[in-house]
Amino acid sequence: MTDLPDPDRPPEIPPEAIAAANALLASGRLHRYAEQGGTGGPVSELEREFARLLGCRYAVAVNSCGAALFLALKAAGVRPGDPVLMNAFTLGPVPGALDHIGARPVLVEITEDLTIDMADLRIKAQASGARVLMLSHMRGHLCNLPALATLCAALGLTLIEDCAHTLGASWDGQQAGTFGQAGCFSFQSGKHVNTGEGGMLVTDDADIAAQAILHSGSYMLHGQNGTVPAPEVMARWQPRCGNYSMRMSALVAALALPQLALLPARVADWNASHDRIAARLGAAAGFALPHRPRAEAYAQSSLQFRLPGFASAQMQAFCVAARAGGIWVKWFGTDQPEGYSSNPAHWHGAEASDVPRACEIQATLCDIRLPLGLSEPQCDAIADLLIATASTITEDRHAKA
Numbered sequence: 001m002t003d004l005p006d007p008d009r010p011p012e013i014p015p016e017a018i019a020a021a022n023a024l025l026a027s028g029r030l031h032r033y034a035e036q037g038g039t040g041g042p043v044s045e046l047e048r049e050f051a052r053l054l055g056c057r058y059a060v061a062v063n064s065c066g067a068a069l070f071l072a073l074k075a076a077g078v079r080p081g082d083p084v085l086m087n088a089f090t091l092g093p094v095p096g097a098l099d100h101i102g103a104r105p106v107l108v109e110i111t112e113d114l115t116i117d118m119a120d121l122r123i124k125a126q127a128s129g130a131r132v133l134m135l136s137h138m139r140g141h142l143c144n145l146p147a148l149a150t151l152c153a154a155l156g157l158t159l160i161e162d163c164a165h166t167l168g169a170s171w172d173g174q175q176a177g178t179f180g181q182a183g184c185f186s187f188q189s190g191k192h193v194n195t196g197e198g199g200m201l202v203t204d205d206a207d208i209a210a211q212a213i214l215h216s217g218s219y220m221l222h223g224q225n226g227t228v229p230a231p232e233v234m235a236r237w238q239p240r241c242g243n244y245s246m247r248m249s250a251l252v253a254a255l256a257l258p259q260l261a262l263l264p265a266r267v268a269d270w271n272a273s274h275d276r277i278a279a280r281l282g283a284a285a286g287f288a289l290p291h292r293p294r295a296e297a298y299a300q301s302s303l304q305f306r307l308p309g310f311a312s313a314q315m316q317a318f319c320v321a322a323r324a325g326g327i328w329v330k331w332f333g334t335d336q337p338e339g340y341s342s343n344p345a346h347w348h349g350a351e352a353s354d355v356p357r358a359c360e361i362q363a364t365l366c367d368i369r370l371p372l373g374l375s376e377p378q379c380d381a382i383a384d385l386l387i388a389t390a391s392t393i394t395e396d397r398h399a400k401a
């Protein structure tokens with residue numbers, strides 16, 4: 001059988017990034033600000049490049065996407081005890097950001113295409129009185145974003161986008177992360193740009209940018225930020241915004257900068273693997289794959305599929321067998337959170353009983369990571385192994401017990 005690669009292999013750090021990081025280490029200037037004569041360094045350069053890439057006025061570099069989500073909620077005026085809407089398919093740091101700010105999560109159903117259920121959003125928004133929607137484009141699946149933005153406006157909701165899996169993705173040519181008040185990105189090793197840790201908040205709103213910059217911990221040196229609102233805007237917010245020390249390190253920016261240019265090639269590589277495996281799985285009996293609308297240009301660094309007929313014990317047996325065969329399958333229906341996978345029953349303050357459909361969908365939902373550089377035979381081997389494993393479980397009457 002074709003050798004399968006390490007599924008956890010992160011995107012590689014290009015030689016230019018390693019050279020830039022080494023030069024920075026030699027200089028010792030790892031903090032983004034300098035009290036005298038500071039020009040901003042790599043963090044400011046990254047903010048300018050990122051804002052250009054997204055077509056936004058402001059980009060604020062921080063130490064993680066979770067920090068960016070927290071700052072976006074804070075800048076949107078969310079206060080402890082406030083209800084905040086969130087789609088019920090996401091990763092722990094999203095309910096974690098709500099917990100950090102003390103908000104009460106109000107879960108919204110998802111569809112079989114793994115995107116937010118807009119009819120349920122309307123119901124939950126009206127029932128809860130929430131003013132903010134934290135929308136996670138979980139695992140890269142975009143809903144109809146113009147329609148969602150229109151619905152949010154009609155419901156009086158501020159939209160914050162969690163774009164940890166959608167750097168390089170767009171809807172009808174408009175980048176994910178630019179449909180709401182703020183978009184939040186991750187540079188964690190499992191995402192599209194790998195610096196270990198790191199995040200970015202983008203916005204067109206000067207008041208939001210000013211608060212994010214000040215809260216991130218700019219001391220009085222925000223003139224060195226890459227994209228910074230006018231001095232009078234900064235002066236207006238400065239007395240009201242505490243320093244939370246969520247800055248990005250210069251080392252992280254040095255590692256990130258050369259990777260921005262590699263994004264289009266990475267996205268093409270991931271999508272080619274994704275589409276090849278998805279086509280095979282989609283044609284196999286027992287597998288259900290999310291429908292991808294024509295307007296959606298995804299950047300799919302992982303692949304999701306459901307096995308709709310399977311009971312819990314069969315799902316478990318499927319994961320064990322696939323892992324034994326060399327494919328690290330993750331399952332969103334586990335009783336306890338496992339690794340990076342969790343579901344509504346695991347999130348602090350959330351009520352899983354509010355989203356029975358999402359729980360039912362996630363009970364048969366699986367996920368595999370797609371390392372860069374998969375060959376076509378490797379893609380086919382992965383698909384064939386998943387198909388063969390599923391059919392063994394289907395035939396094994398003992399697993400049903």
Ligand SMILES: *Cc1c(COP(=O)(O)O)cnc(C)c1O
Nearest residue numbers: 064065066091093138164186188
């Ligand atoms: C990784 C991830 C985050 C958080 O990113 P960090 O940079 O690790 O804080 C948020 N949302 C989703 C969907 C993620 O996958």
